[in-house]
Amino acid sequence: MGFQESFKALSDPTRREILNLLRAGPLSAGELLEHFSITGASLSHHLSTLKYAGLIDDEKKGKYIFYTLNTTVLDDILNWMMSLKGTEKGESDHEKP
Amino acid sequence: MGFQESFKALSDPTRREILNLLRAGPLSAGELLEHFSITGASLSHHLSTLKYAGLIDDEKKGKYIFYTLNTTVLDDILNWMMSLKGTEKGESDHEKP
DNA sequence: ATATTATTTAGATAATTTTCTAAATATCTA
DNA sequence: TAGATATTTAGAAAATTATCTAAATAATAT
Numbered sequence: 001m002g003f004q005e006s007f008k009a010l011s012d013p014t015r016r017e018i019l020n021l022l023r024a025g026p027l028s029a030g031e032l033l034e035h036f037s038i039t040g041a042s043l044s045h046h047l048s049t050l051k052y053a054g055l056i057d058d059e060k061k062g063k064y065i066f067y068t069l070n071t072t073v074l075d076d077i078l079n080w081m082m083s084l085k086g087t088e089k090g091e092s093d094h095e096k097p
Numbered sequence: 098m099g100f101q102e103s104f105k106a107l108s109d110p111t112r113r114e115i116l117n118l119l120r121a122g123p124l125s126a127g128e129l130l131e132h133f134s135i136t137g138a139s140l141s142h143h144l145s146t147l148k149y150a151g152l153i154d155d156e157k158k159g160k161y162i163f164y165t166l167n168t169t170v171l172d173d174i175l176n177w178m179m180s181l182k183g184t185e186k187g188e189s190d191h192e193k194p
Numbered sequence: 195a196t197a198t199t200a201t202t203t204a205g206a207t208a209a210t211t212t213t214c215t216a217a218a219t220a221t222c223t224a
Numbered sequence: 225t226a227g228a229t230a231t232t233t234a235g236a237a238a239a240t241t242a243t244c245t246a247a248a249t250a251a252t253a254t
Contacts, residue, residue: 003113010100010108011101011107012242014242019181028200028201029202030199038244039244040200040201041246043201045243048202060250063199063200063250064251065202069181071181074178074182078175081171084171126230127231138213138215141231141232142212144231146211159221160221160222160230160231161221162230162232
């Protein structure tokens with residue numbers, strides 16, 4: 001999984017809102033659906049995009065599938081962005097090199 | 098400019114490479130073009146996408162237009178991602194709350 | 195076993211994006 | 225002024241994406 005899929009996944013507002021909702025803890029597809037006015041099929045596509053990008057995990061519990069945030073990819077993106085800014089991983093903002 | 102445009106801009110590998118190249122300092126469109134095998138027109142579109150997203154600035158100097166990295170939007174994205182991770186702005190990774 | 199509920203998959207359409215070639219604009223130089 | 229160079233804009237074709245409805249799969253409940 002590269003940045004390609006991650007950024008593409010993050011570029012949709014519905015998907016970003018899904019991630020926001022998952023901050024509080026795992027939610028099923030149906031619980032997520034209540035927060036949007038799209039069909040279950042559309043939500044399912046968004047979830048599979050997020051999963052393909054590595055941004056969420058899913059776990060089947062009986063009739064439901066619960067989705068959780070996976071922050072591993074976010075960390076990779078954070079590091080890439082910090083290196084773009086020229087800031088090393090542990091470096092403070094206040095140094096004058 | 099919202100996250101929409103920024104993430105969309107970042108989702109293309111050519112555009113991410115442009116940002117990487119600009120880390121070292123300003124470059125003209127022509128100088129950037131040498132690093133890719135696309136037409137000038139395509140590059141120009143990528144540059145306008147990056148500019149619209151607020152990720153680069155441009156400055157005309159005579160015959161040339163020089164592009165520079167603008168890290169303001171990157172900071173906003175970094176903050177959003179850190180809040181997704183549940184990490185406050187100045188907070189260390191090592192605390193156990 | 196049948197019906198109900200939760201979710202995904204298939205297939206279609208409309209909108210967006212990437213890229214190209216060709217033409218336009220702006221600046222410099224001879 | 226005419227020609228060359230740097231870059232953008234216009235217009236079109238091909239690929240990708242978001243969304244929908246309808247159908248399929250899987251699990252639970254009666």
